[in-house]
Amino acid sequence: MRSYSLIAPAKINLYLEIIGDRPDGYHELAMILQSIGLADQIDVHSISTDSIRVHCNHPQVPTDKSNLAYRAAELMVRQFPEAFAKYGGVEITVNKQIPVAAGLAGGSTNAAAVLVGIDLLWKLGLTQSELEDLGGTLGSDVPFCVAGGTAIATGRGEQLSPLPSLDNIYIVLAKYRSLEVSTAWAYKTYREQFGHSYIRDSDNLAVRANAVHSGAIVKAVVNKDAGEIAQKLHNDLERVVLPAYPQVLQLREVFANQEGVLGTMMSGSGPTVFALFESQQQAEQIKLQVREAIIDEDLELFVTRIITHGIKVVSSV
Numbered sequence: 001m002r003s004y005s006l007i008a009p010a011k012i013n014l015y016l017e018i019i020g021d022r023p024d025g026y027h028e029l030a031m032i033l034q035s036i037g038l039a040d041q042i043d044v045h046s047i048s049t050d051s052i053r054v055h056c057n058h059p060q061v062p063t064d065k066s067n068l069a070y071r072a073a074e075l076m077v078r079q080f081p082e083a084f085a086k087y088g089g090v091e092i093t094v095n096k097q098i099p100v101a102a103g104l105a106g107g108s109t110n111a112a113a114v115l116v117g118i119d120l121l122w123k124l125g126l127t128q129s130e131l132e133d134l135g136g137t138l139g140s141d142v143p144f145c146v147a148g149g150t151a152i153a154t155g156r157g158e159q160l161s162p163l164p165s166l167d168n169i170y171i172v173l174a175k176y177r178s179l180e181v182s183t184a185w186a187y188k189t190y191r192e193q194f195g196h197s198y199i200r201d202s203d204n205l206a207v208r209a210n211a212v213h214s215g216a217i218v219k220a221v222v223n224k225d226a227g228e229i230a231q232k233l234h235n236d237l238e239r240v241v242l243p244a245y246p247q248v249l250q251l252r253e254v255f256a257n258q259e260g261v262l263g264t265m266m267s268g269s270g271p272t273v274f275a276l277f278e279s280q281q282q283a284e285q286i287k288l289q290v291r292e293a294i295i296d297e298d299l300e301l302f303v304t305r306i307i308t309h310g311i312k313v314v315s316s317v
C-alpha cells in the first residue's frame, strides 16, 4: 500500500484535576479523557523523494516543522531509518474539522494518526503500546489519541488506564472562532494563583491540600450513568480561564440554563465548552437555542457524540 486515509477524532475532558507539581516542571494530573465524533481526516502517502511534506486546509495551522503531524513523521524517520530508506518520504494531508487551539487535542490526534499511518505504510507492525510510547515523546495527549475511547490519564496525562466504553451520549460543542487559550498560559496561571496552597506528600511531591477526587465520576463511567457523569464533570482549569475569558463563562452559563442539558464543562484548557445530552434530538434543539441566545457569527457550534475509538483507518490504496 502506498497511501492510507485515517480518521483522527478529537477528545474532551470529562474530568481534569491538577493534583500537584512534579519535579520535572509539569503538573501531576488526573483526567478522564473521552473521544468524540468530531474528527480530522489524515492522508499519509509514500513519495519517492526523501522528504516530509504537510498540507492542511486550515489557514491557522502551520505546515512546517512546528506542525505536530510533521513532528510525528520526523520521529518515525529518526526511529526507523532503514524503513525510511526503503519506502522513501511521506506526504501528509490534514483535512481539519476540529477547531484549532480549542482544548480538543486537534494537533495531538493528528500526530497519533501519522504514527499509525506510517507504521502501516512502512509495515513496521508496532503494537498499540509501542505507538503510545512514541506518542508520549511528542505530547501528553498523543498516547490517548492512538486508541481513544474512554480512559483515565495520570502523570502528565500520558499514563493511561482504559475505562469501559461509553455510548449514547450526545454533545454540543461551542467555541468562538477567533478566541484561543494557550495551554501553557492556563497551567502557568493556575500555578501562580493556586500553587502556594500545595503541601508535600510522602513522595515529596507538591500536592494540593484540598483534592477533588475522581472516584465518583469513575464510578459513574463504569455504571454508564450519563446523568451522574454529567453531574460530576470537573475541570480545575476553569478556575483560571473563566475569570479571564468572559465569553467562555457566558457559554457555560447559557448551557447551564437550558433545559435538557445533563451537564456542561470547559474542555482541557479551553476555550471550547461542551454540554452532554441523552439524545441527538435534544442536542440539536439546544444548539438552536444557544444560537438564538448568543447572536454572534464568531460562535461555532457542533453536535457530535461520544465514540469508542481513537485513530481508525478508513481506506488504503
Ligand code: ATP
Pocket (backbone or CB within 6 Å): 060, 061, 062, 066, 067, 068, 069, 094, 099, 100, 101, 102, 103, 104, 105, 106, 107, 108, 110, 111, 141, 183, 268, 269, 270
Ligand atoms: P490540547 O487540547 O492538546 O491542549 P488544543 O486542541 O488546545 O490542544 P491544537 O489544536 O492542538 O490545540 O493547537 C495548538 C497549537 O498547535 C495551535 O496554535 C496550532 O497552530 C499548532 N499546531 C501544530 N500542529 C497542529 C495540527 N496538526 N493541528 C492543529 N494545530 C496544530
